[in-house]
Amino acid sequence: MRNGPDIARTAALIGDPARAAMLAALMDGRALTARELSETAGIMPQTASSHLAKLEAGGLLARARQGRHAYLRLAGPEVAALLEGLMTFAAPRTSRVRPGPRDADLREARVCYNHLAGRRGVQMYDALMRSGALAEGPVATAAMGRALAPLEVDPTGLPGRAPLCRDCLDWSERRSHLSGRLGRAILAAMEARHWVRRDPASRAIRFTPPGARAFDATFPPG
Template identity: 50%
Template sequence: MRIELSGKTDMQPNIAIVANLIGDNARAKMLTALLGGKALTATELALEADIMPPTASSHLAKLLSGDLVCVRKQGRHKYFQLKDHAVAALLEQLLSISAASTNVVTTGPADSALRQARVCYDHLAGETAVMLYDSLLAQQLITEQLHTPAITDKGVAFFQQAGADFSRLNAANRPLCKACLDWSERRSHLAGALGHWVLADMLNNNWASQEPDSRAIRFNAKGLAAFRRRYFT
């Protein structure tokens, strides 16, 4: 008996489709801009990608079709965001690979600020975030096996005292702790629900603020001192 395979449907995921969507220079710039966590309009994304608005709309339609972004409507306006944390993690990994394959050049204060502290979708990244991750490990507030972190009982008590509500954090549809490879430092920083809480808490406490039109996070003097007292002593 001969089995005919000519009509067989390939049900395997095709990474070439996603690679093609991300690989376009304009779309890559748009996606990187959305890593800042803010919802942006098509016009704003056109400026980020240095293209005309009609061209941006065409690119955004492809990103929507590929489930890399989603759109939120408010009144007459449409705002675009990354689809979910998985897309953000993928982009951060690709940025890490890209940085490793090129000569990184220091171009000025703006780039320096991004390397120091920045938003990675919804959590803290950069040199400060990597030092935080190392400090949490050193204090045994988290443990790590095979690049997978887990919070300890000591860590739960620590973050509860700091104001974290673990009933809400554990109810989130995502890991509590996750290691995200930092593209500028090539080492792990804290992501997941707890990583999001750390960033939101420091912003709510006015320890730092996100710079306008940038992913960079700028600490004020009192905020930096408070951040260090909490996490590094």
């Protein structure tokens, strides 16, 4: 087939175990050096450089230079959504009964590139749908501003050209959580108000006791 997207090329890039490990390490939105990524994948730095060059050429990674150091990050939220979707698809084909990560903290709440995922992310999405702040699409309605008033997030004034709202199929919950500019802004606001803090050693997001209470009040569980 000569027309259409080159799915095979992208699949081959992600399909190598070392490259998949390095991509997964960047799912929390951080930028890492080639050496850090080589350690994550358990391969030699020279081998990692070759893999990273292929991922960059394939549009999956972006490189930024700061001083003498070069850092690599996922090329954008669409790459994170692709990886989360692949994790969701691949999970039932493992020997584990439950999909998603084994770590309970990661299942509870984690960062997916730049937005909230896990049980808490799905809770937020469902609460916004029940309140009418979010409609199928997903689309933010006129009620979204009121729903996000405790976080002081104005959905009409968010910068950027990416979609305001996006569905992202959750790896562990198998239901949608919210991505897009609005999902990013909500997570940033929760961090600024100390509702949550990131685990520096993983993708886990931990709620502070006051933050958990405020989150449940803003996004009540069903």
